[in-house]
Amino acid sequence: MTDPVVTVRGEAVVAGRPDEGIWTVEVTRQDSGASSALAEVATRSEALESLFDELGIPPAKRATSGVTVHEEFDYVDGKQAHRGFRATNSVVVRVADSSVAATLVEQAVTRAGASVQGPTWYVAPDNPARLDACRGAAEEARRKAEAYALALGLHLGAVSEIREAQEGTGVLPLGGMLRATSMEASVPVDSGDLSIVARVDVTFRLAD
Secondary structure, eight states: OOOOEEEEEEEEEEEEOOSEEEEEEEEEEEESSHHHHHHHHHHHHHHHHHHHHHTTOOGGGEEEEEEEEEEEEEEETTEEEEEEEEEEEEEEEEEOOHHHHHHHHHHHHHHHOOEEEEEEEEOOTTOHHHHHHHHHHHHHHHHHHHHHHHHTTOEEEEEEEEEEOOTTOEEEOOSOOEEESOOSSOOOOOOOOEEEEEEEEEEEEEEO
16 A cells, blocks of 8 residues: 655745846838838837947847838728838847836937837846745645644655646736836836745655
8 A cells, every 4th residue: 555645735925136127129110112111110220229239238138029011001981091111120128227227218219219118027047036935835835744744643754746836936027017109207117026936736755
């Protein structure tokens, strides 16, 4: 007869600072011709690249997320009317310094006519808060298993299986995002502490 087992879920939530903020910067232009719309977007994209360089955002922290050119139409008296072409370039940048992020938001709008959306906060895998959450979840799992064993008149034995519970594990998002399309003053950007969650399922053997 095999020894009985008990499987418990441990959970921990700890506060931690994100490592980076992720921003989407977009330039777009509607014009009568596709080539003229795309040329304007290219010019404004060059202004963005210069801004990124000035702010010390390295190429590795920038990624083009989409370049599109498409026709636009309106409907007038039930008939389709051609409006021209719209070209768009979207770039995702990752910024660690909140003061740089504030300048990015302001200058991307004023210098390149861009729209800016973000941030989404990123917590690196080696962020100490992640490991603190993992330790806390494992400790809670053991406490719960010990409580079950004691209530049943058994002793807690060795661990037979550990499995990280993916559901709900990660960073709890903050409410709201900043989207800037025109600027008269700098907007302060601060993440505060985020809630970092870890959940783990642990199976323990039980003995008499």
